[in-house]
Amino acid sequence: xxxxxxxxxxxxxxxxxxxxxxxxxxxxxxxxxxxxxxxxxxxxxxxxxxxxxxxxxxxxxxxxxxxxxxxxxxxxxxxxxxxxxxxxxxxxxxxxxxxxxxxxxxxxxxxxxxxxxxxxxxxxxxxxxxxxxxxxxxxxxxxxxxxxxxxxxxxxxxxxxxxxxxxxxxxxxxxxxxxxxxxxxxxxxxxxxxxxxxxxxxxxxxxxxxxxxxxxxxxxxxxxxxxxxxxxxxxxxxxxxxxxxxxxxxxxxxxxxxxxxxxxxxxxxxxxxxxxxxxxxxxxxxxxxxxxxxxxxxxxxxxxxxxxxxxxxxxxxxxxxxxxxxxxxxxxxxxxxxxxxxxxxxxxxxxxxxxxxxxxxxxxxxxxxxxxxxxxxxxxxxxxxxxxxxxxxxxxxxxxxxxxxxxxxxxxxxxxxxxxxxxxxxxxxxxxxxxxxxxxxxxxxxxxxxxxxxxxxxxxxxxxxxxxxxxxxxxxxxxxxxxxxxxxxxxxxxxxxxxxxx
Numbered sequence: 001x002x003x004x005x006x007x008x009x010x011x012x013x014x015x016x017x018x019x020x021x022x023x024x025x026x027x028x029x030x031x032x033x034x035x036x037x038x039x040x041x042x043x044x045x046x047x048x049x050x051x052x053x054x055x056x057x058x059x060x061x062x063x064x065x066x067x068x069x070x071x072x073x074x075x076x077x078x079x080x081x082x083x084x085x086x087x088x089x090x091x092x093x094x095x096x097x098x099x100x101x102x103x104x105x106x107x108x109x110x111x112x113x114x115x116x117x118x119x120x121x122x123x124x125x126x127x128x129x130x131x132x133x134x135x136x137x138x139x140x141x142x143x144x145x146x147x148x149x150x151x152x153x154x155x156x157x158x159x160x161x162x163x164x165x166x167x168x169x170x171x172x173x174x175x176x177x178x179x180x181x182x183x184x185x186x187x188x189x190x191x192x193x194x195x196x197x198x199x200x201x202x203x204x205x206x207x208x209x210x211x212x213x214x215x216x217x218x219x220x221x222x223x224x225x226x227x228x229x230x231x232x233x234x235x236x237x238x239x240x241x242x243x244x245x246x247x248x249x250x251x252x253x254x255x256x257x258x259x260x261x262x263x264x265x266x267x268x269x270x271x272x273x274x275x276x277x278x279x280x281x282x283x284x285x286x287x288x289x290x291x292x293x294x295x296x297x298x299x300x301x302x303x304x305x306x307x308x309x310x311x312x313x314x315x316x317x318x319x320x321x322x323x324x325x326x327x328x329x330x331x332x333x334x335x336x337x338x339x340x341x342x343x344x345x346x347x348x349x350x351x352x353x354x355x356x357x358x359x360x361x362x363x364x365x366x367x368x369x370x371x372x373x374x375x376x377x378x379x380x381x382x383x384x385x386x387x388x389x390x391x392x393x394x395x396x397x398x399x400x401x402x403x404x405x406x407x408x409x410x411x412x413x414x415x416x417x418x419x420x421x422x423x424x425x426x427x428x429x430x431x432x433x434x435x436x437x438x439x440x441x442x443x444x445x446x447x448x449x450x451x452x453x454x455x456x457x458x459x460x461x462x463x464x465x466x467x468x469x470x471x472x473x474x475x476x477x478x479x480x481x482x483x484x485x486x487x488x489x490x491x492x493x494x495x496x497x498x499x500x501x502x
Contacts, residue, residue, distance in 0.1 A: 032233055036219070038169065039235040039244040042179065042188075045081065046123055046138055046156070047239050052077050053140040053152045054120070062087075062142045065150055067095045077154065083135060084155040090116060090148070093335070108331035115139050116148045123240040125185055126155055127196060129314040129330070130368065132396040134158045134195050136187060159192045166190055174249045176230075182215055182241045193403055215243060267413070268482045268493050270401050275486050278313065279356070282306055282375055282390055293377060293385045296327065303329035306390055314370065314391040318377075321386050323347045350374050350387050358487040361394070361421050361432065368393055369423070369432045373487075394424045395431065402426075411497045412477075418455055418490055450479060454492045458483035464496075 056062055056077075061069025067087055074085035074097050088094035092107025106112055111124045121139035128135070139153035165188065169177060179188040184200030200208055203226060210222035210232075219235045222245075232247035285305050291298035303316040307329060318327040323342025328334060341347055346359035359372040374389035394415070402413065415424040420435035435441055435451045442448075446464040453462050461480045481494040 032219070035233045035235045035244060035246045038177075038246065039237050041168075042165070042242075042244060043237040043239050045161070046136065049077070049081060049154050049156065050120060050122060050138045050140060053138060053154060057140045057142045057152050062150070062152065063144050065089075065142075067100070070152070071095075071097055074152070081154070082157045082160040084157075086153050086155070088151050088153065090150065103335045104332050105334050106332065111137060111139065115141055115151050118143060118148055121153070123181070123187070123242060125181065125187065125196065127311065129311065130364070130393065132393070158188055158195050162188050162190070162192050162195065171246070175246060176249065177244065177246045179237075179242050179244050180211070180215065184211055184215065187242055193400075214245075264480060264482045264493060264495050267401060268484060270404075271398065271493065272484045274312065274397055274401065275484065278310065278390065278392065279358075279373060279486060281310060282373060282388070283356070286375055286377060286388060293379055299327055300329060302388060303327060306388070312392060312397045314364070314393050317389045317391070319347060319374070319387045319389060321351065321384060323351070326386075346372055346374060347387075350376055351384075354384050356487050358489040360417055360419065360489070361423050363432065364391065364393075368395075370394075371423070395428070398424050411495060414494050414496070416451070416454060416492045416494065418492075420451060420455070423491060454481050454494060458490070458492075466496075
């Protein structure tokens with residue numbers, strides 16, 4: 001990004017020079033020039049990445065499939081643009097610069113067959129269920145004697161890229177920018193929450209009508225209403241099927257300040273509803289699909305159905321009565337099939353009680369804290385045959401709900417199991433820690449006392465001392481908490497805040 005900063009100083013001067021004043025309208029050439037230059041800037045970021053991958057793909061190390069030789073090249077590329085840089089084999093297994101061999105498989109991805117037919121991949125949208133990362137994929141095949149023997153790729157993190165582009169664009173407050181693909185999916189936006197939302201489905205009717213024209217043209221201007229009146233100039237990126245829009249906000253709908261305040265009375269029901277939707281959807285899908293449990297094809301059909309339309313689910317599994325993880329969807333995780341998980345607590349409990357189970361937190365193989373929701377399934381004679389479960393990453397479920405509200409600076413929300421495990425905290429370093437046994441909490445007696453009160457009562461309030469967010473100094477905090485319960489497992493949702501200012 002730094003290589004473009006001086007360039008964008010000029011761009012922003014152009015934009016500001018063409019901004020309306022009280023008595024002067026923006027000349028048409030101003031915004032058109034700005035959006036044209038900005039489109040080329042974004043296009044260069046991705047195409048330079050592809051060119052770099054193609055150069056590495058031509059090296060002797062890549063052509064011999066030598067991961068240890070390829071890795072240093074990709075590490076250099078990763079310094080300029082955050083993302084997952086990888087080397088993938090024809091069987092779909094792949095290596096990354098952070099994990100080396102991942103034991104995860106990509107052969108079911110829609111881009112995989114074209115890539116191994118020798119086609120470069122340009123800007124393919126990717127969403128990782130396990131990390132919540134939204135990316136744009138650039139990939140280049142490695143060709144030896146007219147045969148593709150592997151490929152190199154960069155899944156460019158769009159959230160991180162949007163922050164850098166925001167800095168470079170530095171638009172006035174009455175402008176927004178966004179990038180859409182040919183289907184209306186938001187690939188980039190000045191506010192990251194909108195990335196991967198579909199403007200053709202979730203935008204206002206006037207925006208949808210305008211986009212039907214814009215996404216079939218190389219450039220132009222459109223007007224629409226969405227949260228107020230907007231006028232946008234747009235330009236298709238030269239090498240990607242993406243369109244950059246820079247829109248001026250001509251009028252704005254005033255937000256209701258009631259919607260900007262976080263309270264447990266609002267948040268807890270929303271989180272409870274989200275969990276119960278997953279629970280109800282799993283139960284209903286099992287009932288509707290009603291698979292023949294002796295058929296792998298029908299079981300996989302059930303697992304895929306549980307994933308559809310619900311990004312809060314990381315993966316879906318079929319577990320045998322003996323506790324063998326027989327089938328997994330998506331197929332990225334097929335290398336973990338047939339693992340023995342018979343000693344996991346929720347697997348034992350379901351086999352014993354033959355009823356749905358909501359697990360405690362545990363560390364998933366991908367390296368994050370997860371919980372599991374499982375339902376028993378029965379054969380045609382009504383005999384318990386195994387279970388179908390879905391894996392949930394709590395932080396990916398919780399954080400979108402928190403973003404609907406703006407938390408005051410000194411407020412902090414965290415969620416705890418009854419055994420003291422921190423299921424969620426706004427400080428990611430706290431997630432997975434055990435309140436009552438982790439040495440990090442041992443010297444905070446008031447916090448431990450509060451933890452005991454939180455476990456003892458489903459709701460209440462108290463006080464404690466702990467570190468202020470982003471600080472090494474102790475501060476006094478008040479706390480209120482409420483409870484969410486699903487299948488006999490309870491989460492205590494705690495909101496901590498400073499009762500007074502320094």
